Amino acid sequence: MDVTGLRVALFSGNYNYVRDGANQALNRFVGYLLRQGAQVRVYSPTTNTPAFPPAGDLVSTPSFPVPGRAEYRVPWRMSARVRRDLKRFAPNLVHLSSPDPLGHLALSWARNRGLPTVASVHTRFETYPRYYGLAFLEPVVLSMLRRFYRRCDAIVAPSDSMAQLLREQRMSYDVGIWTRGIDREIFNPERRDLGWRRSLGIADNVPAIGFIGRLVMEKGLDVFSDTIDQLALRGVDHKVLIVGDGPAREWFQHRLPAAIFAGFQQGQDLGRAVASMDMLFNPSVTETFGNVTLEAMACGLPTVAARATGSESLVTEGVTGRLIRPGAINDFADALAAYCMDSDARNAAGAASIARTQRNGWVQVNQALVDTYIRVIHQRAQGAVPRASPVP
Incomplete structure (x- = not known):
C-alpha cells in the first residue's frame, strides 16, 4: 500500500475556527496528503x-462553547449526519x-469497525488546570488521557x-514523532526591519x-510579566514586543503597560515581526513542540x-x-539580562539557532506521519491490535 490508497477521517476539536500552531500543522499535513x-x-x-480557509473537505460537527472561553468549542457528539458521512466516505x-468527547466517540466508532487509529498529541492538557x-x-x-491514548x-x-x-506517563506502547517544519520564505533573518521597529518606538x-x-494564561503570561519586572528593577535596558492576541490581552497590557503590543500578525508580517526581535522569551510549559520557538x-x-x-528538543x-x-523568575531574568547586555552572545546563539533549524523541512516532516499511517494499517492487516499497558 502507498499514500494513494489512504482514506483518512481526521477528527479535530479546532481545525480552522481559531488559528493556532496545531491546526495550522494539521491543515498543512492535509494539503500534503491531498x-x-x-x-x-x-x-x-x-x-x-x-x-482561515480549511484544507480539504470539512464536515461540521455538533459543538458548544467552552465555558469562560467562548472562542473555543467542544465537539460533544457524533450526529446521525456525521455517521452517514463517515459511512459514505469509508475511511x-x-x-x-x-x-x-467527539474524539472518544470516533475512537469507539473506529474500534467497533476494526479500523486502525492514530492520535496526534498537540498540547499538554494535564497542565492546564494549574x-x-x-x-x-x-x-x-x-x-483520562491515558485511557484515550x-x-x-x-x-x-x-x-x-x-x-x-508520553512513554514515561505510560500513554502508549507505540509512540512516534511527527515534528514541525518551517517556512523559510517567511521566517529568516532577512525579514528584520529596523524601520518597522522604529515605528513602534524601539530604538536600533x-x-x-x-x-x-x-x-x-496557560502560555505563562504571569511568569513572563514577573520576569520583566525583575529586569526593570535591575535597570536592564530593553523593550518588550508582544505579537499575538487573545482573551488575556487586557490583563497582559495592564500588567506590562510599557510593553508594545503589535497584535495578531500572520504571513510575511509575522516573519517581519519575529525577525525584528532580538530574543524570544517563552516561559510556557504547556507546549508539546513550540512552533514559535x-x-x-x-x-x-x-x-x-x-x-x-518541546523547548528541550529545540x-x-x-x-x-x-x-x-x-x-524560576530570577534565573529567567539572569538569562535575558545576559543577552540584553551582550550582542556578541546574542549573535552567536542566533547563528547556532539558524543551523539547528535546517533539519525541519515540511516534506520530510509530513512524510514521516504518512509512513506511520501505512505501517499501522499494515500491522492491523497482519492481525495486530492496540495493546493495553500492564501498568495502570
Missing part, C-alpha cells in the same frame, strides 16, 4: 467566522487530534522530549524581548525558554539559547 493522492475527510466544529484509517487554580485535577486529567494503535508527538514524556540599539503566541530560531534569535517538553542549552527551570 497533493500525494490520498483521500481525506475532516470532522470538526465550525463557526461563521473561521480564522481505512482514523486520525484523532484531540481527546475531546493555571485556573485546579491543580488537584491533574491526576484525573492524566488518567492506550486505545489507539499509535500516537505521535511533535518532539523527542514530548515522546519520552535597544534589545527587544519578544513574546509570540495566543494571549492566554522554531520560527524565532529560523530568524536567528536566541531563545530563553522553560525547561519543558533549544540547546548555552548554544542556541537558555533552558531555565519552570517558574
